[in-house]
Structures are given as structure tokens and as C-alpha cells.
Amino acid sequence: MNNMFSKAAIWVVIALVLFTVFKQFDAKGLSSGAAPMAYSEFINEVKAGHISDAVIEDRNIIANTSDGKKVKTSTTFLDRGLVGDLLNNNVKFDVKQPEEPSFLSQIFISWFPMILLLGVWIFFMRQMQGGGKGGAFSFGKSKARMLDETTNTVTFADVAGCDEAKDEVSEIVDFLRDPTKFQKLGGRIPHGVLMVGPPGTGKTLLARAIAGEAKVPFFTISGSDFVEMFVGVGASRVRDMFENAKKHSPCIIFIDEIDAVGRHRGAGMGGGNDEREQTLNQMLVEMDGFEVNSGVIVIAATNRADVLDKALLRPGRFDRQVVVGLPDIRGREQILNVHMRKVPISTDVKADILARGTPGFSGADLANLVNEAALFAARRTKRLVEMQDFEDAKDKIVMGPERKSAVMREEERRNTAYHESGHAVVAKLLPKADPVHKVTIMPRGFALGLTWQLPEHDRVNMYKDKMLEEIAILFGGRISEEIFMHQMSTGASNDFERATKLARAMVTRYGMSETLGTMVYEDTEQDAYFGRMAAKTVSEATQQKVDAEIRSILDQQYALSRSLLEENRDKVEAMTKALLDWETIDADQINDIMEGLSPRLPKYGIPVKKTPTDSSSGGVSPTATAPA
Numbered sequence: 129m130n131n132m133f134s135k136a137a138i139w140v141v142i143a144l145v146l147f148t149v150f151k152q153f154d155a156k157g158l159s160s161g162a163a164p165m166a167y168s169e170f171i172n173e174v175k176a177g178h179i180s181d182a183v184i185e186d187r188n189i190i191a192n193t194s195d196g197k198k199v200k201t202s203t204t205f206l207d208r209g210l211v212g213d214l215l216n217n218n219v220k221f222d223v224k225q226p227e228e229p230s231f232l233s234q235i236f237i238s239w240f241p242m243i244l245l246l247g248v249w250i251f252f253m254r255q256m257q258g259g260g261k262g263g264a265f266s267f268g269k270s271k272a273r274m275l276d277e278t279t280n281t282v283t284f285a286d287v288a289g290c291d292e293a294k295d296e297v298s299e300i301v302d303f304l305r306d307p308t309k310f311q312k313l314g315g316r317i318p319h320g321v322l323m324v325g326p327p328g329t330g331k332t333l334l335a336r337a338i339a340g341e342a343k344v345p346f347f348t349i350s351g352s353d354f355v356e357m358f359v360g361v362g363a364s365r366v367r368d369m370f371e372n373a374k375k376h377s378p379c380i381i382f383i384d385e386i387d388a389v390g391r392h393r394g395a396g397m398g399g400g401n402d403e404r405e406q407t408l409n410q411m412l413v414e415m416d417g418f419e420v421n422s423g424v425i426v427i428a429a430t431n432r433a434d435v436l437d438k439a440l441l442r443p444g445r446f447d448r449q450v451v452v453g454l455p456d457i458r459g460r461e462q463i464l465n466v467h468m469r470k471v472p473i474s475t476d477v478k479a480d481i482l483a484r485g486t487p488g489f490s491g492a493d494l495a496n497l498v499n500e501a502a503l504f505a506a507r508r509t510k511r512l513v514e515m516q517d518f519e520d521a522k523d524k525i526v527m528g529p530e531r532k533s534a535v536m537r538e539e540e541r542r543n544t545a546y547h548e549s550g551h552a553v554v555a556k557l558l559p560k561a562d563p564v565h566k567v568t569i570m571p572r573g574f575a576l577g578l579t580w581q582l583p584e585h586d587r588v589n590m591y592k593d594k595m596l597e598e599i600a601i602l603f604g605g606r607i608s609e610e611i612f613m614h615q616m617s618t619g620a621s622n623d624f625e626r627a628t629k630l631a632r633a634m635v636t637r638y639g640m641s642e643t644l645g646t647m648v649y650e651d652t653e654q655d656a657y658f659g660r661m662a663a664k665t666v667s668e669a670t671q672q673k674v675d676a677e678i679r680s681i682l683d684q685q686y687a688l689s690r691s692l693l694e695e696n697r698d699k700v701e702a703m704t705k706a707l708l709d710w711e712t713i714d715a716d717q718i719n720d721i722m723e724g725l726s727p728r729l730p731k732y733g734i735p736v737k738k739t740p741t742d743s744s745s746g747g748v749s750p751t752a753t754a755p756a
């Protein structure tokens with residue numbers, strides 16, 4: 129069908145071209161062989177009696193001279209004297225009507241608008257099909273591309289710097305290698321895996337690597353490919369894709385940008401989009417429909433998990449999330465190494481120094497960095513890519529037109545490092561606090577850094593002293609900034625809010641205040657721990673007492689936090705240094721620091737070598753350690 133139409137379009141064009149060419153020939157038929165002559169000369173010839181006869185067609189004149197030659201001339205204006213001159217000099221002449229269009233060309237002219245419309249229509253149909261690779265009229269066919277073992281050679285070795293994500297998906301590889309064996313051993317496999325992370329962090333790469341490791345086919349499609357103008361097309365594409373995948377099981381279906389279809393229903397442009405919702409519904413139906421043992425695993429990627437329809441995240445659908453974040457300093461070094469293998473690199477290039485200087489770069493940015501550096505080297509006709517090329521490439525990328533906003537300024541990094549160290553050190557020094565699991569200064573979402581505490585038990589009851597300690601920990605961040613950076617940043621405002629909420633809950637809900645006693649003073653504040661709303665039942669006078677009590681709890685914990693940090697400046701400094709070096713430090717490293725040891729190497733990945741050029745990249749300078 130499709131071919132017929134495009135052929136028809138081509139024939140129309142050919143016919144039009146032939147038609148114009150013939151027209152040209154037609155016009156030239158009479159005048160062929162005639163010698164051109166200027167009009168004034170022609171009139172002179174007429175007056176001299178050298179012209180025997182002439183044919184006048186519109187403004188063109190073709191004439192025979194008395195000595196048997198053929199001449200032609202033309203005039204741009206209508207010469208009223210011409211006829212007189214011809215008559216006076218006995219020239220036989222004939223005046224022809226401008227040529228009537230032939231029958232064929234008449235048809236052409238009357239049908240031309242129709243043909244044009246048809247052509248335009250065909251063009252748009254093909255556009256809508258995205259170039260018509262799968263055929264312009266194969267609406268319902270999915271556009272998934274399939275890669276099999278021979279075309280997909282990506283393995284885990286090609287994906288660097290996200291070892292935790294790799295760990296999480298290795299189970300899926302085991303399953304795909306031998307689904308029946310895996311299930312006999314009692315493994316439970318998710319239906320769908322959602323990869324969440326910023327653009328260019330290697331989500332697609334990781335999904336391909338899973339298929340590559342397991343040596344199974346890999347179907348890839350983008351969520352936006354399902355979104356069509358015609359209702360029902362997307363849904364039937366989904367159906368087609370799943371059918372196709374089942375024939376090739378075990379295999380992986382990878383849906384990039386799932387948010388294009390998976391946005392939660394009833395939201396979005398102009399309140400609801402039938403086509404998209406149908407497509408989403410079909411996807412839900414398909415995911416519910418296949419058995420776990422069918423061996424088809426659906427992996428979807430998004431950088432916005434928050435906008436997805438909750439129905440997609442329910443058990444049996446995308447019930448596992450793998451976070452693929454921006455790489456930390458070691459991750460960046462590994463990624464650089466992966467990509468540097470592909471180009472000839474000079475020995476002066478140090479991946480660790482480059483990694484240090486590229487905070488906020490994604491995997492794709494780093495791949496681009498290597499590429500740009502190679503281009504610089506090529507332009508300079510070098511055989512090897514040198515450090516200078518990398519430095520220039522980095523400047524081009526960082527300072528180029530698309531200035532990277534994620535790249536933190538050095539000052540900000542230091543400030544965040546002190547802030548997070550403050551939280552962590554206070555948490556380590558207080559006996560009841562949850563163990564500190566990990567501290568990072570990698571920017572994530574709106575947060576500049578993060579201190580993770582993992583509770584040892586599920587939280588059933590909160591005890592008073594533990595809640596007090598938590599308030600002190602929350603204050604630790606800002607106090608550390610004050611002590612070591614002599615400045616306050618806005619990064620702590622959320623900490624203060626949480627601290628205040630906690631203190632309020634202690635006084636008003638849990639009866640933990642000594643002065644106010646064990647009575648519950650409810651107010652409209654949302655419960656800090658259980659999220660209920662309570663009614664306001666207190667008088668103005670009591671309210672003031674409550675406020676004073678909250679104030680005093682906060683003041684006490686602030687003082688506690690401050691004295692702990694003042695007494696343990698060395699710990700904060702050491703932890704800040706470690707954070708600036710490693711960006712993320714784990715529980716073991718934190719323990720080492722608290723014991724006054726130099727922190728061991730991190731669990732994941734290769735170590736970052738210490739370099740003498742440390743000072744430029746944010747080592748702790750002595751001035752910053754001066755007491756307040």
C-alpha cells in the first residue's frame with residue numbers, strides 16, 4: 129500500500145517534468161534553425177525589402193528573407209507600426225493565436241491542485257510515521273527495535289561508576305540466563321524495573337548491558353513513540369510489542385522516557401488525553417497479563433519518577449526501582465577510563481585529576497569530554513591525546529554555551545561538606561542516634577548533600593531522649609557551617625523546619641515536656657511522625673507556654689550540638705576533607721574518622737590516588753580552620 133502511494137507521487141513529479149520539457153520543445157518547433165536578429169535590424173531589413181514573409185506569434189516574429197534564410201526576433205512592446213511596415217514593403221505575413229494548451233496539458237492544469245493535495249497528504253502521512261521505516265500504513269505495529277546477541281555487545285564492563293545499580297540488577301541477569309532454573313531455586317523476579325536518574329547517567333546503557341550479559345534479545349522503544357495522533361494506535365502498538373517480545377522470550381523490553389505515556393492520568397495538557405490514557409491502560413493490561421515465568425522483563429527509564437501514574441508502580445508492574453544517579457568522584461574516574469580505552473591517550477593524562485575537576489558531570493558528559501579532547505588533539509595533529517587537550521575540552525564543555533548548572537562552585541562544595549560533616553559528627557557522638565550509613569555531597573534533586581542514618585529497628589516508638597538527639601543532629605549542619613565557614617547558608621532551612629516540628633510534637637502530642645506535663649496539647653500542627661491532622665483545642669495563654677517550651681527545647685539542643693562540634697573540630701575537619709576527596713563516604717570510613725584514623729578505602733570501586741595538585745581542588749586550607 130505504502131509503496132504504491134509513494135510510487136504514484138514519484139510518477140506525478142516525472143510527468144510534470146516531461147510536460148514542461150515538451151512545452152519547451154513545442155515552442156521551439158517553428159523557430160528551429162532561425163538566426164536571431166535584433167528587432168530594429170529586422171525593421172530595417174523589412175524596409176530594405178529583404179523580407180519575403182513572416183509569422184507573428186504573440187511578440188515573437190519568425191521570418192524568411194528573400195534570399196531564403198530564416199530569422200527570428202522578438203519585441204517586448206506591441207509595435208503598432210509593424211503591420212504598416214510589413215504591408216508597405218509587400219511582406220506576406222500571418223498572425224497566429226498564442227498556442228492553445230493541448231488536451232493533455234489541459235487535464236494536467238485542471239488536476240494539478242488535486243495532485244498537489246494528494247502529494248501533501250502522502251507527505252504528512254509518512255512524516256507521522258516517523259520516516260515510514262515500518263511502512264506508512266502499519267499504524268498498529270510497534271516501532272521497537274530489536275537487538276540480539278550479535279548486535280548488542282554491551283556488557284557490565286562498559287557501564288562504569290554505578291556498582292550499586294549493577295548489583296541490584298545482577299539478579300535479573302541470572303534469571304534471564306535460565307528462567308526455569310532460577311525459579312526452581314526459589315528466586316523471586318520483578319515484572320518490571322524502573323530506572324530512575326538524571327539524563328545521561330547510563331540508564332539505557334545499563335539496560336542494554338543486562339541483555340548483553342544474559343545474551344537475550346533487547347527490544348528498545350521510546351515512550352514518545354507510542355504517542356500518536358490517532359486514538360487507539362498507541363494501544364495497539366503496545367499490544368504488538370508485547371506479542372513480539374513473547375515470541376522471543378526470554379528477553380528484555382526497554383521503554384525509554386516512560387513518562388511520555390506514564391504520566392498520571394487526568395493530568396497534563398488540557399485535562400486528559402484519551403490516546404495517551406488508552407496507551408497507558410494497555411500497558412497496564414499487558415503487564416498484568418503475562419506470567420512471571422514468561423521470561424519477559426520490562427525495564428523502563430525516566431528522570432521523573434514523581435510524575436508517573438501510581439498504577440504503574442503497583443506490585444506486578446514496575447515494582448522495583450533502581451536509582452542511577454550522577455557518578456561520584458570514583459565513578460567519574462571509572463567512566464573516564466572506560467571511554468579513554470577507545471582513544472590513544474598520552475601517559476600524562478590522569479583520569480583521577482580529571483574526575484576531581486568534573487563534579488556534576490554525567491556519564492554522557494564524560495563520554496563527550498573524551499570525545500572533545502580527542503578532537504582537540506586531532507586538530508593539533510598530535511598522535512596522542514594529552515592532558516592539555518582534556519583541560520581545553522573541559523573548559524569548552526563547562527564554560528561553553530550550555531553552561532552546566534549542576535557544576536557546583538568549589539565554595540559551595542566546601543560549605544556542603546562542612547554542613548554534612550556537622551550532621552554526621554553530632555549523630556556519631558550521641559548515644560541513641562541511628563547509625564550513620566553514608567554521607568555524601570553529591571547534589572541530588574534539590575538537596576546539595578545528604579547524611580543517611582539507617583534505623584536499626586523499624587520505628588515503632590519514639591523515645592524522648594532520642595527525639596532530643598535528633599534535634600541536635602538537625603542543628604549540626606548549620607552550626608558546622610558557622611564554626612568553620614563563618615557563614616550561614618539557606619541549605620539549613622529544611623533542617624530547622626524539621627527540628628521545630630519535632631520539638632512541637634514532643635510538647636503538644638507526646639506529653640514529653642517537664643513544665644507542661646503529660647497532657648496532650650493538640651493544635652493544628654501536622655503530626656511529625658504519623659502525619660495525622662489534629663484539631664486546635666488550646667487557649668491563647670497555654671499556646672504561649674507551649675511556644676516557650678518548644679523554644680527552650682530547641683535552645684538546649686542547639687547548645688549541645690554546638691559544644692559537641694567545638695570539642696570535635698578535628699573530626700569535622702577530617703570528615704570534610706574525606707568528603708571533598710571522595711564525595712561519598714560509607715559507614716566504615718566514618719568509623720575510621722571518628723576513631724582518629726585515616727579513613728580506609730571505600731568499599732565500591734577503585735581507589736582515588738592522592739595527587740600532589742590537591743590544593744586547587746578543594747583540600748582544606750588552613751585559613752578555614754581558624755577558630756571563630
Ligand SMILES: Nc1ncnc2c1ncn2[C@@H]1O[C@H](COP(=O)(O)OP(=O)(O)OP(=O)(O)O)[C@@H](O)[C@H]1O
Binds near residue numbers: 288289326329493495
Ligand atoms: N555509567 C556509564 N559508564 C560508561 N558510559 C556511560 C555511563 N553513563 C553514560 N555513559 C555514556 O553516555 C552515553 C549516554 O548514556 P545513556 O543513553 O545510557 O544515558 P541515559 O541515562 O539513558 O540518558 P537519557 O535519560 O538521556 O536517555 C552512553 O552511550 C555512554 O557512552
Ligand SMILES: [Zn+2]
Binds near residue numbers: 547551606619620623
Ligand atoms: Zn542539613
